[in-house]
Amino acid sequence: MPDKHAKSSKYTADRNIPGAFEGETVTRRRFMTGTAHTAGAIAAGAFTLPALGFALGPIFKNSPHHWETVGTVNSFSEDNYSAVVVTLTPGVGEAGKTTVYVRKFNPALDTDPYDRESRFIAISSRCAHLGCPVRWVDAAERFICPCHGGVYDLLGRRVGGPPARPLDRFYTRVVGEDVQVGPRFSVNSELRRFSPRDPGEPLDGIGQYLYPSRPSEQKL
Amino acid sequence: MPRLPKLPAPPLPAPFVEPPPRPGEANGKGGVLEGAQEAGITVVDWVDERTSLSGGVRWMLFRKVPKGTNWFYTLGSATLFAFLSQAVTGVFLAMYYRPDAAGGAYESIRHVTNEVFLGQFVRGMHKWGSSVMVVLVFLHMGRTFIWGAYKYPRELNWVIGVVLLILTLVMSFTGYLLPFDQRAYWATIVGVNINGTGPLIGPYLSDFLRGGGEFGATTLSRFYAIHMLLIPGLLIALIGAHLYLVAKLGTTAPPWREPKQEPELLEAEV
Numbered sequence: 316m317p318d319k320h321a322k323s324s325k326y327t328a329d330r331n332i333p334g335a336f337e338g339e340t341v342t343r344r345r346f347m348t349g350t351a352h353t354a355g356a357i358a359a360g361a362f363t364l365p366a367l368g369f370a371l372g373p374i375f376k377n378s379p380h381h382w383e384t385v386g387t388v389n390s391f392s393e394d395n396y397s398a399v400v401v402t403l404t405p406g407v408g409e410a411g412k413t414t415v416y417v418r419k420f421n422p423a424l425d426t427d428p429y430d431r432e433s434r435f436i437a438i439s440s441r442c443a444h445l446g447c448p449v450r451w452v453d454a455a456e457r458f459i460c461p462c463h464g465g466v467y468d469l470l471g472r473r474v475g476g477p478p479a480r481p482l483d484r485f486y487t488r489v490v491g492e493d494v495q496v497g498p499r500f501s502v503n504s505e506l507r508r509f510s511p512r513d514p515g516e517p518l519d520g521i522g523q524y525l526y527p528s529r530p531s532e533q534k535l
Numbered sequence: 536m537p538r539l540p541k542l543p544a545p546p547l548p549a550p551f552v553e554p555p556p557r558p559g560e561a562n563g564k565g566g567v568l569e570g571a572q573e574a575g576i577t578v579v580d581w582v583d584e585r586t587s588l589s590g591g592v593r594w595m596l597f598r599k600v601p602k603g604t605n606w607f608y609t610l611g612s613a614t615l616f617a618f619l620s621q622a623v624t625g626v627f628l629a630m631y632y633r634p635d636a637a638g639g640a641y642e643s644i645r646h647v648t649n650e651v652f653l654g655q656f657v658r659g660m661h662k663w664g665s666s667v668m669v670v671l672v673f674l675h676m677g678r679t680f681i682w683g684a685y686k687y688p689r690e691l692n693w694v695i696g697v698v699l700l701i702l703t704l705v706m707s708f709t710g711y712l713l714p715f716d717q718r719a720y721w722a723t724i725v726g727v728n729i730n731g732t733g734p735l736i737g738p739y740l741s742d743f744l745r746g747g748g749e750f751g752a753t754t755l756s757r758f759y760a761i762h763m764l765l766i767p768g769l770l771i772a773l774i775g776a777h778l779y780l781v782a783k784l785g786t787t788a789p790p791w792r793e794p795k796q797e798p799e800l801l802e803a804e805v
């Protein structure tokens with residue numbers, strides 16, 4: 316009985332394959348099978364890859380920075396927040412809007428070195444736990460989240476509950492007399508600026524590497 | 536005394552001989568009912584002659600089941616019927632639904648619930664049926680686990696079942712957004728952000744679900760497409776594989792039934 320595992324010659328002529336050419340190593344049947352498989356793979360790839368790119372495309376889309384006027388320089392106070400509504404995503408009505416809490420820069424409060432250059436502080440109402448809308452409660456001087464009990468102080472730093480980092484902020488600028496709110500950025504517990512992250516993603520220590528920012532949205 | 540051979544009957548004259556029934560003809564004179572029955576059988580025969588489907592149907596339905604088979608064995612079929620109910624009501628809800636995040640989605644659901652004939656009923660079937668299906672999936676899974684019915688050679692069917700469980704939960708998650716009311720919107724925000732808390736791939740996963748960094752114009756239609764095209768296709772394919780393996784491997788007896796061994800067989804083995 317012939318040994319199945321014996322090393323056979325690589326030449327088809329030596330393996331007694333009918334119609335073998337001299338020096339041929341791939342049988343014509345094998346070649347045709349490979350060609351058919353390749354053609355099938357190309358045809359399948361021709362509709363799978365564009366569809367996949369189509370589904371994943373928006374993730375990598377670079378949207379231009381969007382600045383929105385929220386009031387005049389004199390409409391905000393130094394020691395309390397005013398709620399303003401800005402549009403994050405145009406075209407989807409109420410679903411694309413969010414509340415931002417704005418106040419004037421206060422040298423007595425905003426002692427962190429990263430806030431020095433901005434004249435207005437804009438704090439996102441998106442909870443850093445899982446994204447519910449926090450509310451500024453004036454009497455308690457706290458931001459309070461209705462979903463899972465996250466509590467933040469006047470500067471947006473976590474003082475209670477499950478949030479993983481302080482509240483996000485928005486860049487602000489003054490154009491003439493108008494205060495404008497721009498792109499979002501995230502901060503760690505020392506209020507150091509980071510590229511925007513989704514809620515629930517800590518930024519202290521190893522967190523900033525475990526939760527990479529998206530390449531299309533970087534801090535300014 | 537030997538019996539005499541019987542003489543053959545004398546031949547009838549030709550006009551009195553009844554012709555034999557033609558093939559496919561019931562005994563000659565059937566009523567309308569019999570004719571309809573014959574027509575049905577003819578159609579089934581015609582299909583079966585060309586596909587041999589009846590063998591497959593017999594293989595699937597007329598199986599041997601172990602002694603002790605009881606009502607707990609119907610939990611899988613119950614789940615299947617919950618799925619079919621979801622599929623049928625979902626198809627008809629899709630005829631009215633508009634995945635428009637600027638207000639059209641909520642308005643279309645409001646229209647179905649308040650104005651369409653039986654709309655509230657069909658939507659209620661779909662809404663409550665989803666919870667029923669999840670509960671039944673877990674009961675079915677618990678039965679399989681407690682009976683030990685996941686053991687060799689049925690491990691693959693357990694694995695397929697776990698994938699089906701995950702797909703069912705993905706259906707629940709994506710379907711929750713579609714009414715597009717406050718509860719749906721914020722629950723989806725929270726759900727997508729829970730996905731995002733997975734290290735390294737989490738942020739990309741939530742970006743895929745939202746179709747970008749923020750809840751946007753395509754998020755709702757994306758959830759809708761996942762809910763009614765992508766996952767149902769996978770579910771149907773995997774339910775087919777699940778049922779095939781059930782028919783192929785058979786069901787297990789309940790654990791309290793001892794395997795009965797013939798005493799003679801034991802002696803012969805010794």
